[in-house]
Amino acid sequence: MPKPLEILQKYWNHDAFRTPQEDIIASVLAGKDTFGLMPTGGGKSITFQVPAMMMEGICLVISPLIALMKDQVQNLQNKGIKAIALTGGIASDEIIDLLDNCQYGNYKFLYLSPERLQSDWILERIKGLPINLIAIDEAHCVSQWGHDFRPAYLKISKLKEYFPKVAFLALTASATKRVQEDIITQLQLENPAIFVKSFARENLAYMVFNVEDKLHLMEQILKKNPQPSIIYVTNRKSCSETVKQLESLGFSATYYHGGLSSKDKENHMKLWMDEKVQTIVATNAFGMGIDKANVKTVIHLHIPPNLENYYQEAGRAGRNGEKAFAVLLTNPSDVIHVEAQFLSILSDKAFLNLVFVKLCNYFQIAYGEGIDEKFSFNINHFCTKYSFPVLKVYNALQFLDGQGIISLSQEFTEKITLQFVIPSKEVIRYMSLNPQDEEVILTILRTNPGVYESQSVINISLIAKKSNCDESKVLAILHKLNEKQVIELHAKNNDATLTFNEVREDERTISRVVKYLEAQNQLKTEQLKSVLHYIKEEKTCKTKLLLEYFGETIKKDCGVCSYCISKKKNKTDTSSLSDKIIGLLKIQEMSSRDIQKLTKYTKDDVIFALQNLMENDTIIVKTNNLYSIKS
Template identity: 55%
Template sequence: MTASEILKTYWKFDSFREPQRAIIDSVVAGKDTLALLPTGGGKSVCYQIPALMKPGICIVVSPLIALMKDQVRSLSEKGIKAIALTGGQRQEELSDLLDNAKFGDYKFLYLSPERLQTDWISERIKDLKVNLIAVDEAHCISQWGHDFRPAYRNISNLREFFPKVPVIALTATATAKVVSDIKEQLSMSDASVFQISFARTNIAYGLVEAQDKLHRSIEMLKQVSGTSIIYVRNRKACLEWSSLLESNGIPATYYHGGLSVKDKDTNMQQWMENKRRVMVATNAFGMGIDKPDVRLVIHVQLPENLENYYQESGRAGRDGNKSYAVLIKAPSDTAVAERQFLDVLPDRKFLLNVFVRLCNYFGIAYGDGYDETFAFNLNQFCQKYDLPVQKTFQSLQFLDRQAVLSFSTEFSASVTFQFTLPSKELIRYNSLNQKDEPIVLQLLRSYPGIHELAVKINVSQIAKRSGKPESEVIALMEKMHHLGIGEFKSQSQDATVVFHEAREDEHTINRVSGFLKQENLRKKEQLESVINYASGNESCKARELLSYFGEESTDCGICSYCVSKSRKSAGPRNLKKSILHLLTQSQMDSRMLESATQTGIDQLLPVLEELLESGTIGLTETNTYILIQK
């Protein structure tokens, strides 16, 4: 099939967005290709369609487990065979997946860059008939990028394995310095580069100063109809803001990394189907989310860097209609952000302490631990060793980026099961409960010792092999537990740790300490850019964002600066007319007038004082303004 036919067959679109077709043509022609497309620009299609046009399998390197799972699920729903090598999978399971990749007519193999560090996996990958290498989130390969992961440098091994196979690198956020570094690290000196403007001309970027952020957010939600996202700092704030919005008559739900998969899916579905208007979320929310009709994105705290802010605010207006992205800032936010993002940065001494404590916590001896997986509760760990939670969290995330270990913060459950019923009785149970038989048989086949001792169950694997949903697998084990057929235990955990190398304490930390210094310096510089952006409405906000990414532009005309500039040029006379017109309809306080006129309080108050002094308006006991009839 042609590219257009594949697009129509699997994606149900009649035409490509610019410059998708040109990128696809470049890849099909066998050229190395670098694509810089803004959030929502349709990056995945640019490698998926060329891969479907050629015999063989496409290797996709991606840093995020959740994103890989989302892509595999999306492709599978289209009838396209795809698999992912993610963290926490046992060697036997990985081997089976690689067999499927080689013999099962699969078109896509997703894997994390850390997987390329495992020699036997690399050897197995060499045997695949690869038609394309896709590097997603390619900015991670650059030490100047906002999410540098040294493990991305392992992608150079793929170039050695498959020297004639083209590489496509994709990213949504990269400065000119990062683009140059990507090309160098991936040996793409002759690459075709496609870059469209980062400008989102339908998004009005706003910077608003307010102490009462909830009140300000509610006012915006009243002014802007449609679906919205409010980004908050932590899990606790998710629940609090969602509850407060609900109590103010605004249907809301929430999303953070600590929710179970079931709760995430439920909350997401309610929001996607417009049963809940507002999604209150941490930055764990966003990857793979493509809801076109989001009209308003509000950040109520300063983001860590402008790359994240651009991506998160860019979830507004993907249908091309006018939308708003607003950052609400209080005077204390700069100091709060410095405490949140800079004071928690670990130094080498602290990092070493965390790593040694972590190994001791799991009972890992020196020289051991390679490829071992552990359930982990961060708060319990920090309490045991009297460690600050946020600084410890940053340390574990850094070790994750350095591929020393994988630190997954998704809520999950560790499940163990043992059959206590004799084999003959189990056969009788199957004959009487035939709908349960596929799951029971897969438990027996996958875990030969399940009669003798309790074994840890890979629920997703049993579900896949039996053709049943995960919820049904869990429900059956619980039922058999209550019937006395087996022993079922489930222990919740808020994280999983997988060690990618043996414990070597000082040697391990010395190897990565140089990267730690670089990363800390980079984070300070990035936060400084955020603070400058949030310092005031003294220039076009869209222009400031584009300038950060090395793109020149003119004033957008719709951001908070451009709108205030336009109002200032209109003068206080027009503001007077607006106030008087509003007060002919009802009494209003200063907040209501500020919102209705979309004017800053510093501009509004002098006009109100002038109208009060002239006796044109009055102030009631409840601090609302009224029009005085003469």
């Protein structure tokens, strides 16, 4: 039998394992159930791919991430290793052929989602395969206290009955102590060997800055660190807007989100990977399977929903071991906004039931029917029809998807994008000559202010509703405008695909999963509190705060985070600066940036002095981010 290092060198061209890869591999080869917690970038896949290549038979890999499964299968195939993934959208006949290949074609890896195990006939076929190892990736999904709990993961332990002598390997990149214990319990791991790699990243400086002008500070950071960077935002609109802002400042940038076509994703990614652009602005759709070693800076422009996600995203910086920065930018209004938005999109049982019933009505599914029926689905059209808030519905649908009640593809890009290609005065002239089109054109301009600068996504349902006309009329007007070269119109056929996995039983369906909804809402609330504590706590090392959340304790401060840096600075003249600030604010309200310019102190010293004055109730910060004397 070849040695693990020989397999690593042959297929992966690496000369050594990272800690604790080799120990996990040895445990698996000894036939032991094993739990591995390896923070992002630690090389989890190596720990099951290498031992599987050393043993007869096929490795079963269970993962919820379709994109990551496809990426790993492609990488294995590129190495000449036979691998298959049973992802969504594959017809039953094709699945039978793929499983036949696994049984008779000397395949080494079979990837599938946990939901696939709920199909009895697939499970029966898997029971007949020569399984040599069962790897459970993203194992935190098995725990109700994990940040992405999926009930389908609870079925995995059933495999213990069919493969009692096959080792289970549970892997995750981020899990608190409670989640770790729950994973071991739920998967019924027998006396598992446990390997937990430290969450500490000595070369990574965690920075939290509370500023009014995020763009100005972002400009300073990117100028000081011109190496590759990632900027995370929470929505697709912010992706394109932030790229425009960066380009106006002279930076090269592109963007990445779940609504892009596969080709656009690949092209945008390649621009950044090949360093044709310095920065990629992305939602959390970006990052799976991405390993760029020389990322210098990861900036979060918006408050992340939990510290698990934040740690993974921030950890994409500095994988080459050189000093790197994870920067979280906030302003005083962010906390108020994120709390309000967070509460507004949480579903309760009544709303979830309402969405499910309307969804069934929308597709004309009768009670007791609907299983395995598949539909093209436009979330904006659905929300417009029933006057639902889009984000709240999207989260409700994600929950139903996570419970396996429905399966929902994540392509939510609209069918129509357009850009006006004539000047605004010419558009006005066109409307005067074509008054029948005026209301639709004005509605587009009001709802999409960027249509002169770039191709903009158009919500046809919303335009029709606001302009009081039929969707067909809106489309006819758009095609006419395109023919007359008033606009450049692009039609995209990439609505979401929605599949019903169960028969319609209305409240009975929802009642069965409502306990998970309540637990998930409680968890999300706790996670947001932890994020806000991380941001607001100004008297503790940021690295310490982050590690404590994951159950790890360090005695010394890290020395490189925003707290540690501020502590090192000489603040002997703070009282003098405070007096100057009070004097300025007695004249008029000011931003911290204005105060910095007038006092000629550093930004950090000004922020420190302002915080002290606020703590002493001498000054306040208003909703417009201006400071004033407290009356």
